[in-house]
Amino acid sequence: MNNLIILPILIPLITGVILIFFTKNIPVQRWVSAAGFLLMIVAAGMLVSHVYQDGIQTMHLSNWEAPYGITLVSDMFSALLVLTTSIISFFVVLYSFKSIGEEREKFYYYPVVSFLIVGVNGAFTTGDIFNLFVFFEVMLMSSYVLLVLGGTKIQLRESIKYILVNIISSALFVIAVAYLYSVVGTLNMAHISLRLSEVSDLTIITVIAVLFLIVFGLKGAIFPLYFWLPGSYYAPPAPVMALFGALLTKVGVYSITRTYTLFFYHDTGYTHELLQIMAILTIIAGVIGAVAFTDIKKIVIYNIIVAVGVILFGVSVFTENSLAGSVFYIIHDMNIKAALFLLIGIVISITGTSDLNKIHGLIHRYPGVAWTFFIASAALAGIPPLSGFAGKLLIVRSGFEAEDYIGAAFVLMSSLLVLFSVMKIFIRGFWGAPRAYKNEENAPVKWLLFAPALLTAFAVLYGFGTEAIYPVISMAAETLANPEIYINAVLKE
Amino acid sequence: MEILMAFLVGILFMTATYLMLSKSLLRIIIGTGLLSHGAHLLLLTMGGLKRGAAPLLGENAPAYADPLPQALILTAIVISFGVTAFFLVLAYRAYQELGTDNMDRLRGKEGHE
Numbered sequence: 001m002n003n004l005i006i007l008p009i010l011i012p013l014i015t016g017v018i019l020i021f022f023t024k025n026i027p028v029q030r031w032v033s034a035a036g037f038l039l040m041i042v043a044a045g046m047l048v049s050h051v052y053q054d055g056i057q058t059m060h061l062s063n064w065e066a067p068y069g070i071t072l073v074s075d076m077f078s079a080l081l082v083l084t085t086s087i088i089s090f091f092v093v094l095y096s097f098k099s100i101g102e103e104r105e106k107f108y109y110y111p112v113v114s115f116l117i118v119g120v121n122g123a124f125t126t127g128d129i130f131n132l133f134v135f136f137e138v139m140l141m142s143s144y145v146l147l148v149l150g151g152t153k154i155q156l157r158e159s160i161k162y163i164l165v166n167i168i169s170s171a172l173f174v175i176a177v178a179y180l181y182s183v184v185g186t187l188n189m190a191h192i193s194l195r196l197s198e199v200s201d202l203t204i205i206t207v208i209a210v211l212f213l214i215v216f217g218l219k220g221a222i223f224p225l226y227f228w229l230p231g232s233y234y235a236p237p238a239p240v241m242a243l244f245g246a247l248l249t250k251v252g253v254y255s256i257t258r259t260y261t262l263f264f265y266h267d268t269g270y271t272h273e274l275l276q277i278m279a280i281l282t283i284i285a286g287v288i289g290a291v292a293f294t295d296i297k298k299i300v301i302y303n304i305i306v307a308v309g310v311i312l313f314g315v316s317v318f319t320e321n322s323l324a325g326s327v328f329y330i331i332h333d334m335n336i337k338a339a340l341f342l343l344i345g346i347v348i349s350i351t352g353t354s355d356l357n358k359i360h361g362l363i364h365r366y367p368g369v370a371w372t373f374f375i376a377s378a379a380l381a382g383i384p385p386l387s388g389f390a391g392k393l394l395i396v397r398s399g400f401e402a403e404d405y406i407g408a409a410f411v412l413m414s415s416l417l418v419l420f421s422v423m424k425i426f427i428r429g430f431w432g433a434p435r436a437y438k439n440e441e442n443a444p445v446k447w448l449l450f451a452p453a454l455l456t457a458f459a460v461l462y463g464f465g466t467e468a469i470y471p472v473i474s475m476a477a478e479t480l481a482n483p484e485i486y487i488n489a490v491l492k493e
Numbered sequence: 494m495e496i497l498m499a500f501l502v503g504i505l506f507m508t509a510t511y512l513m514l515s516k517s518l519l520r521i522i523i524g525t526g527l528l529s530h531g532a533h534l535l536l537l538t539m540g541g542l543k544r545g546a547a548p549l550l551g552e553n554a555p556a557y558a559d560p561l562p563q564a565l566i567l568t569a570i571v572i573s574f575g576v577t578a579f580f581l582v583l584a585y586r587a588y589q590e591l592g593t594d595n596m597d598r599l600r601g602k603e604g605h606e
């Protein structure tokens with residue numbers, strides 16, 4: 001029993017509620033949300049250190065014992081994701097001060113971001129499958145508002161599609177939970193795992209596993225189900241795009257990882273094979289998009305899809321090393337995607353366009369932006385010693401060890417093409433003859449650069465400090481690879 | 494009874510799919526409503542349909558109903574209610590702004606305002 005677990009959910013919730021009362025007072029909006037998010041980072045950091053020292057932390061809400069009430073569970077994986085989420089959201093809020101515009105700030109931008117973080121942190125923390133659905137809905141509802149906030153034509157048009165896709169996937173989520181409940185008769189995730197190991201009829205479990213894959217795949221954008229993502233993520237302004245790109249798809253990926261390591265590990269023949277094929281196809285589809293487009297937003301958006309594929313490939317190989325690689329990579333990717341989207345936001349605020357053909361020579365006037373972007377792209381592609389390297393190395397190596405040569409080869413090749421796709425932005429957008437842009441004078445580049453520069457610095461530190469961080473990551477992977485650790489921590493206290 | 498419910502849920506899903514594949518935005522929204530109704534009924538059925546006992550588990554209780562599906566459905570209904578309301582408002586606003594509720598004309602190329 002540890003009350004610290006609920007703080008990363010409670011702090012943004014209270015922040016959001018307070019902010020609703022002061023909608024027209026912009027300084028209050030800005031600084032209260034920044035202070036709240038800073039507090040959340042502290043709480044999440046303490047949570048990680050607790051988990052590191054004492055193992056998995058649990059909290060039974062209202063003191064209902066484990067299988068009966070709702071349990072919050074923080075293992076290392078979820079604690080690390082909560083910490084990463086807190087850090088990213090703090091920097092995105094700082095970035096928003098001078099980027100999102102007063103109109104949006106007056107219309108509940110900061111409260112809605114807070115509620116979004118409630119949903120994301122809740123989804124990472126909860127140990128109850130139906131509670132996961134509820135936190136998903138909290139997150140989605142906030143994301144609908146963030147997507148449509150501002151009410152431009154493209155936003156309204158894309159919001160309709162985004163909401164429709166998510167309503168369908170939510171209905172499928174309820175259906176999947178219904179089937180699961182009819183088989184195991186419980187909702188506590190540890191208890192489900194325990195009961196599933198007693199079920200003799202594996203076919204129904206496979207059906208449920210695939211249904212969950214579809215549900216979370218729709219949210220996490222895996223191969224045939226990512227169709228909605230490039231359009232919807234294109235519409236909102238840069239800070240919102242950073243939040244979506246860094247956090248929302250990762251919640252889907254987290255849920256797939258959690259269910260496929262905790263529930264469906266008995267009969268991996270069909271389900272994990274399917275996951276692997278879909279992961280590889282996701283990588284291919286993402287890479288094609290990233291290479292093909294000449295719109296900087298599109299390029300980075302398709303890189304989200306590539307990363308989802310890489311992480312899920314690590315999960316599908318399902319050895320302790322490959323899971324460690326996935327944990328490494330998901331944290332790296334959240335961090336670096338946020339940095340890249342924020343950097344692209346700076347480029348767009350300078351040039352007023354996201355079309356790469358109309359952007360040249362930014363490096364002459366904005367060397368800081370250019371070199372931060374260069375380091376961030378190198379980290380994205382996984383050039384050693386930067387942050388993407390260790391995760392990919394672990395994933396690829398364990399892929400070869402498990403004799404999944406094709407998948408591992410695709411992960412390797414994808415790195416090359418990912419590097420090409422972002423270097424294309426660097427070479428064509430930052431090099432070349434400088435030219436003048438209309439809104440150039442108004443862009444508060446110095447302030448905007450602060451957040452992505454720090455996130456990129458994290459990426460560098462994360463890469464150089466791999467050796468120091470590795471014990472934490474391997475602890476997360478150990479829990480994922482051995483579900484009984486999780487089950488014992490929740491049920492036998 | 495379970496068989497009957499299964500047919501009902503199937504018909505609801507069928508109707509919902511048909512409506513969601515149509516072009517009119519309003520029909521799509523009604524379709525999402527029916528889809529979530531179907532999902533909720535399925536959840537109720539999957540929890541097991543029982544009659545005639547309160548959901549109280551005493552030491553000597555001969556029978557009891559499982560209260561959990563009802564609690565889950567209540568939550569899910571509230572959520573789908575909120576989402577549908579939001580969707581309706583969004584549809585109206587989009588109609589005002591874009592001048593159409595035909596999904597074919599909402600297709601749009603990226604980057605075009």
